[in-house]
Amino acid sequence: MEQARMYRISVLLILVFMVAGIFLGILCILAFSAAPIVSIMLFTCSFFTIGSSIYLWRKRNEGKEFYWDAEGIVVDLNGNKVYWDEIEDIQFFKNSASSFSKSTVIYPHYTNHEKIRIRHKKWMPKTAHSIDWILIEKPKEYHKNLMQAWEEKKNLPK
Template sequence: MNKFLPNLWSTLLLLILGFLTIVGVIAQIASNPNLDSWTWRQFVMLVVGIFVYFTFSFVGFYYLIARTKKRGICWDKEGVYVDFSNHKIYWYEIEDIHRMNYPGIGKATVISTSVEYGQEIQKRLDKWKSTVSGYSFDIFWLSVQQSKVMHEQLLHEFEQHKKSNATA
């Protein structure tokens, strides 16, 4: 079983962009410390900068912690670990696995689950920690090392599992 860890370059890029964003926010505050003379655009940029900082930093540290704990996308006889928090989807719950292109984000491996298992999956997974959207799970290729290899091996394993269940 191969384990595909978070991409190191994506992790570093997110952490660097988060750091540069907070430096920009601090520089904006330092250049005009009197908040009474600020325009509404400066306040909007301050709020956006802080939001971007926390978003990039959160995702960057999430990937960094997952790398250090050796958590990755992988699968076994029972199912697929769909994120870096070790959330598992069982093979019998998976309806289809395919590749999708998202404009501006890139490629992703999409794992579609059966509607009949939707409630069971929602109960089992923590909604805030999983990448669940409806009844599909997206594994973005930007976030995974050797993403093309991961996709091909996962697709092959899914086909093997479907064949073994069809003959049984």
């Protein structure tokens, strides 16, 4: 199986975070004389959103992308993979409470949780790895192509 297309971090998300942070920063300055406590909270939110946009921009410039290859699927921006033979299922997940929280969820077999935890250098094992659609430029295409690759991988004789 050849490497599929690389799916980059969404520029739209980076711009939304940056604009929201700048807007909250302006509100912080305007609210300072009237309500200093509110101004401090707005500054914290502004700092967080601008920081998030800078973090995502740096990851995008570093070439951190979501993809899969013959080994497995990259599940985070650190380049950590879950190997094909460790995966039990891949599913689409949509939260009914909010319309923008869609994701592709990769469920490794329970016997592989500890092995994945050690390889990813985490303190606690994860039972599922969620790839949020809001992070990816073309999420529907990503999910469709990943599901096709997963079906091919499942149907290969071992």
